[in-house]
Amino acid sequence: LENYDVAVIGGGVIGSxxxxxxxxxxxxxxxxxxxxxxCQASSAAAGMLAVQxxxxxxxPLFELARQSRSMFPRLAEELKELTGIDIGLxxxxxxxxxxxxxxxxxxxxxxxxxxxAGESCEWWSTExxxxxxPKLSNALLGAxxxxxxxxxxxxxxxxxxxKSAIMLGAEIKEYTQVHGIQCSQHAVxxxxxxxxxxxxxxxxxxxxxxxxxxxxxxxxxLTVFPVKGxxxxxxDHAPLLQATVFTDGxxxxxxRGGRLVIGATVQEHTFDKRVSAGGIATLMERATQxxxxxxxxxxxxxxxxxxxxxxxxIPYLGRxxxxxxxxxxxxxxxxxxxxxxxxxxxxxxxxxGRSTIDLxxxxxxxxxxx
Ligand SMILES: Cc1cc2nc3c(=O)[nH]c(=O)nc-3n(C[C@H](O)[C@H](O)[C@H](O)COP(=O)(O)OP(=O)(O)OC[C@H]3O[C@@H](n4cnc5c(N)ncnc54)[C@H](O)[C@@H]3O)c2cc1C
Numbered sequence: 001l002e003n004y005d006v007a008v009i010g011g012g013v014i015g016s017x018x019x020x021x022x023x024x025x026x027x028x029x030x031x032x033x034x035x036x037x038x039c040q041a042s043s044a045a046a047g048m049l050a051v052q053x054x055x056x057x058x059x060p061l062f063e064l065a066r067q068s069r070s071m072f073p074r075l076a077e078e079l080k081e082l083t084g085i086d087i088g089l090x091x092x093x094x095x096x097x098x099x100x101x102x103x104x105x106x107x108x109x110x111x112x113x114x115x116x117a118g119e120s121c122e123w124w125s126t127e128x129x130x131x132x133x134p135k136l137s138n139a140l141l142g143a144x145x146x147x148x149x150x151x152x153x154x155x156x157x158x159x160x161x162x163k164s165a166i167m168l169g170a171e172i173k174e175y176t177q178v179h180g181i182q183c184s185q186h187a188v189x190x191x192x193x194x195x196x197x198x199x200x201x202x203x204x205x206x207x208x209x210x211x212x213x214x215x216x217x218x219x220x221x222l223t224v225f226p227v228k229g230x231x232x233x234x235x236d237h238a239p240l241l242q243a244t245v246f247t248d249g250x251x252x253x254x255x256r257g258g259r260l261v262i263g264a265t266v267q268e269h270t271f272d273k274r275v276s277a278g279g280i281a282t283l284m285e286r287a288t289q290x291x292x293x294x295x296x297x298x299x300x301x302x303x304x305x306x307x308x309x310x311x312x313x314i315p316y317l318g319r320x321x322x323x324x325x326x327x328x329x330x331x332x333x334x335x336x337x338x339x340x341x342x343x344x345x346x347x348x349x350x351x352x353g354r355s356t357i358d359l360x361x362x363x364x365x366x367x368x369x370x
Contacts, residue, residue: 007200010207013042016161017344023168034177038158044305045154060363068342079160088153097143107144188325202325226306230279231263234297250286317364
């Protein structure tokens with residue numbers, strides 16, 4: 001039987017990042033991925049590193065996200081050096097436009113609160129917005145500009161984590177589905193897979209929305225549920241935008257080669273991954289209101305992904321009480337790309353029983369709900 005220190009279940013961005021962090025620390029680690037590395041939510045993601053645009057300042061996720069965002073510049077270099085993969089880190093900032101007077105007021109309050117938390121951001125008038133981003137609608141009433149919220153190519157990041165882990169000695173087994181975790185005397189001893197049993201001392205469940213089934217098979221009263229998101233992309237050879245544009249109902253993320261990703265719808269509790277015409281129509285309407293030229297751009301494609309969500313909206317990052325050697329890392333919802341670097345380090349810390357990350361992790365404890 002094959003024997004490892006740690007088996008990671010799921011080869012999305014989270015499992016791959018954890019494998020990378022563990023391999024860096026010399027652990028014998030295997031990633032068990034049912035299908036292909038990064039084939040689910042992690043490749044559907046728009047790749048935004050939206051700390052200030054998405055998080056409530058002061059909430060438990062904010063500090064986690066802020067620290068994770070700050071890890072990207074060095075991480076991009078490390079991954080490039082190990083694998084040659086460029087994760088496409090772009091730091092051209094994020095714009096939160098206002099379409100109504102009440103949004104203007106809301107954004108002004110947000111700017112004040114972010115500034116008092118020491119984060120940089122500023123208000124741009126309509127003229128300033130158009131000067132920087134001439135293709136945006138001049139019906140906008142101004143925008144909050146966040147210079148620090150960048151973006152990456154999510155599929156590349158996942159591949160780069162996985163390949164770097166391999167370079168550092170990890171094994172990745174694709175087409176290997178975990179059917180159950182094997183315990184003896186309330187301690188993990190291995191996992192059952194469709195390719196046979198694998199022995200390990202520790203197991204980290206990072207199976208995205210499918211973590212729920214694994215938790216159920218262990219009789220753990222924890223919930224992870226899917227929130228489907230639909231996206232589409234267009235191509236325009238004269239790039240439509242420099243910065244990412246972010247609103248409540250829609251975001252626009254400019255990628256290489258004139259590609260623009262437009263996302264995303266939000267639909268809870270469905271595993272149906274089909275793209276709906278209505279979902280795309282809604283997004284198109286919101287997007288063209290911000291950037292009318294999208295209507296003239298070339299259609300690229302549409303896709304969906306399932307975001308893993310928890311009942312209180314905070315990811316599970318921790319050990320499972322009562323089962324020695326079992327850990328959970330999922331529920332990153334809309335921010336798994338952003339939170340992947342710090343999640344890898346936190347989980348490697350837990351597995352090693354030390355703490356290199358200066359952060360209070362109690363909000364993320366698995367037992368908080370159970
Ligand atoms: C449309 C959309 C846009 C998004 N945009 C962003 C964004 O801009 N920024 C951001 O930070 N986040 C974004 N997200 C969120 C982000 O994609 C997720 O939080 C993140 O990808 C979750 O990663 P994961 O590894 O937990 O899950 P997944 O990527 O779903 O990976 C889980 C893996 O586990 C495997 N698996 C499942 N069950 C088993 C089993 N029994 N045995 C073995 N393997 C198994 C699956 O095949 C899968 O590959 C977006 C999500 C969506 C859907």
